[in-house]
Amino acid sequence: MKNAKTNAAPKILNGIPSSPGMFMGKAIVLKAETVIVPDEKISADKIPAEIERFNNAIDEVIREYEQTVSLLEKSHSSVTSIIETSLQLIKDDFLLQEIRKLIALGFTVESSITQYLDTQKQFFLSAKDSIIRDRAIDIENLKDRLLSTLRHKNIYYKIGKGTIVVAKSVTPTELVHFKEAGVGGIITEVGGITAHFSIMARSFEIPTLIGISNATSKVKNGSEVIINGYSGWAMLNPDSKAIGSYQLKKAIEEEHRARLSELRTLKSETQDGHKILVLSNINSDQDIETAAKVKADGVGLVRTESLIISLNKIPSEKVQFDWYLQMANIAYPDPITFRAFDIGSDKFSEGIPFHEANPALGLRGIRFLLHRKDIFKSQIRAILRSSGNKNVRFMLPMIISLSEVFETKKLIEECKAELRESGSVFDENMPLGIMVETPSAALMSENFAKHVDFFSIGSNDLTQYALAADRTNDLVLENFDSFHPAVLKLIKLTATAAQNAGIKVCVCGEIAGHIAATELLIGLGINELSISPSIHLETKKRIRQTNYAAAGKLAEQVLHCDSPAEVMELLS
Ligand code: PEP
Numbered sequence: 001m002k003n004a005k006t007n008a009a010p011k012i013l014n015g016i017p018s019s020p021g022m023f024m025g026k027a028i029v030l031k032a033e034t035v036i037v038p039d040e041k042i043s044a045d046k047i048p049a050e051i052e053r054f055n056n057a058i059d060e061v062i063r064e065y066e067q068t069v070s071l072l073e074k075s076h077s078s079v080t081s082i083i084e085t086s087l088q089l090i091k092d093d094f095l096l097q098e099i100r101k102l103i104a105l106g107f108t109v110e111s112s113i114t115q116y117l118d119t120q121k122q123f124f125l126s127a128k129d130s131i132i133r134d135r136a137i138d139i140e141n142l143k144d145r146l147l148s149t150l151r152h153k154n155i156y157y158k159i160g161k162g163t164i165v166v167a168k169s170v171t172p173t174e175l176v177h178f179k180e181a182g183v184g185g186i187i188t189e190v191g192g193i194t195a196h197f198s199i200m201a202r203s204f205e206i207p208t209l210i211g212i213s214n215a216t217s218k219v220k221n222g223s224e225v226i227i228n229g230y231s232g233w234a235m236l237n238p239d240s241k242a243i244g245s246y247q248l249k250k251a252i253e254e255e256h257r258a259r260l261s262e263l264r265t266l267k268s269e270t271q272d273g274h275k276i277l278v279l280s281n282i283n284s285d286q287d288i289e290t291a292a293k294v295k296a297d298g299v300g301l302v303r304t305e306s307l308i309i310s311l312n313k314i315p316s317e318k319v320q321f322d323w324y325l326q327m328a329n330i331a332y333p334d335p336i337t338f339r340a341f342d343i344g345s346d347k348f349s350e351g352i353p354f355h356e357a358n359p360a361l362g363l364r365g366i367r368f369l370l371h372r373k374d375i376f377k378s379q380i381r382a383i384l385r386s387s388g389n390k391n392v393r394f395m396l397p398m399i400i401s402l403s404e405v406f407e408t409k410k411l412i413e414e415c416k417a418e419l420r421e422s423g424s425v426f427d428e429n430m431p432l433g434i435m436v437e438t439p440s441a442a443l444m445s446e447n448f449a450k451h452v453d454f455f456s457i458g459s460n461d462l463t464q465y466a467l468a469a470d471r472t473n474d475l476v477l478e479n480f481d482s483f484h485p486a487v488l489k490l491i492k493l494t495a496t497a498a499q500n501a502g503i504k505v506c507v508c509g510e511i512a513g514h515i516a517a518t519e520l521l522i523g524l525g526i527n528e529l530s531i532s533p534s535i536h537l538e539t540k541k542r543i544r545q546t547n548y549a550a551a552g553k554l555a556e557q558v559l560h561c562d563s564p565a566e567v568m569e570l571l572s
């Protein structure tokens with residue numbers, strides 16, 4: 001049957017489900033090419049506004065680059081010099097005038113930038129000298145940066161409530177805008193299920209599909225789409241039968257949610273009375289409200305870099321303090337765990353472009369913080385000042401060596417001394433923990449356990465680093481498997497080290513909320529699961545169905561498996 005309005009036949013596109021839920025709405029296709037028509041012209045009366053649009057984009061990109069340079073110490077010359085080259089390029093009067101001349105001839109900003117910079121790029125590419133040829137990359141980077149800045153400004157106003165965004169990829173910043181605009185679903189061509197964007201989509205409860213190749217060509221702007229974030233398909237031009245079935249499934253989904261809410265006040269413990277805390281992962285301000293509604297046992301992870309993403313800059317100590325204190329008060333008397341800024345990798349690629357060849361293996365997490373002690377110390381002070389009610393815990397990302405913990409402890413002591421001096425109230429014994437998310441931290445967990453108050457296993461990065469599979473790349477999705485026995489052995493090692501040292505061990509990566517993982521993680525010796533508030537009640541339900549002794553036996557068996565497939569067979 002055909003769609004009654006468009007007379008087009010329904011069509012299914014299969015992808016990877018990265019955020020559950022169903023939604024039906026009109027597609028808005030964000031396609032770079034639709035914005036850039038090479039010889040697109042505008043009428044003469046629009047030229048001044050077009051020049052202004054160009055000038056604003058230039059100012060914004062200059063601001064971003066300058067901010068980056070100021071964030072990186074001069075000593076880090078390899079990174080700053082790349083950005084300084086981009087800055088020189090974008091401040092080049094000749095280049096700017098040439099583009100303005102094209103706009104004055106009536107070409108759109110996007111067309112003028114593309115025409116001029118593509119010609120320049122070809123010129124450099126034809127050079128014999130490889131150093132000159134490399135300039136073509138700088139030109140291409142500048143073009144991408146300018147077009148994406150213009151695209152950000154252009155697209156947001158077009159996106160209405162209840163639309164389904166179809167894009168090649170989506171950045172965390174774009175996602176925050178989509179959430180504010182009331183977007184009902186997202187389809188992307190690339191991405192990974194534990195990429196930061198996917199994690200945020202889940203916590204915003206926006207049904208999302210990734211890995212649909214050429215989705216931006218296959219889906220027509222304005223067409224009707226049903227997205228199924230449970231099974232991983234999208235239906236274009238649904239007919240009346242498909243719409244009926246969608247409405248039925250939505251009603252079942254609502255009913256299921258209502259039934260789950262009865263679990264809110266019940267204890268989170270196994271059948272044989274073993275307490276397992278269900279904590280919340282907070283990726284934005286909105287999450288803390290949801291966490292309060294589902295009655296979490298506390299907050300296991302605040303991704304504090306989300307504040308940077310929403311403000312697009314490193315916030316002042318005062319802004320941070322207000323934000324942390326507000327959250328600590330909402331969580332009180334339950335604990336709240338602030339993780340130090342995990343800048344780098346896919347977390348914060350906009351605003352501060354580091355231009356590293358391998359950002360996941362680069363100046364990320366604790367490495368960035370110890371490199372910029374001024375930023376780190378202002379965050380430590382702000383977090384300490386929010387700890388007056390003694391429910392705040394502090395946690396370090398991307399740890400690989402004990403020296404990183406020792407150096408941080410020294411900084412914490414310096415901050416405490418400064419706060420005592422100024423008469424600020426704080427928790428002298430604020431617990432300090434580490435993320436165990438590198439094979440190094442897991443393998444040395446016994447050593448770390450002597451020096452920290454708790455562990456939190458970041459299974460997303462632990463999987464990425466143990467299996468050498470980029471978490472943001474759908475092409476290696478099959479390799480990226482947190483149920484791989486190698487990852488599970490690292491989790492077991494960490495849990496045992498924590499148990500022996502008498503410290504708590506939490507899992508805050510995405511495996512903690514996986515349907516198949518609850519019993520296994522309990523059996524491996526995990527005390528706390530920190531997950532998106534949207535899946536709390538489902539997880540509590542599974543904990544209440546688990547028998548602690550049986551879970552231990554299951555985990556023993558799983559650790560002897562040869563492959564992820566064998567693990568899944570045992571768990572199913
Ligand atoms: C993880 O790596 O599992 C984790 C929880 O941290 P993030 O996803 O923010 O890197």
Ligand code: MG
Nearest residue numbers: 437458460461
């Ligand atoms: Mg991580």
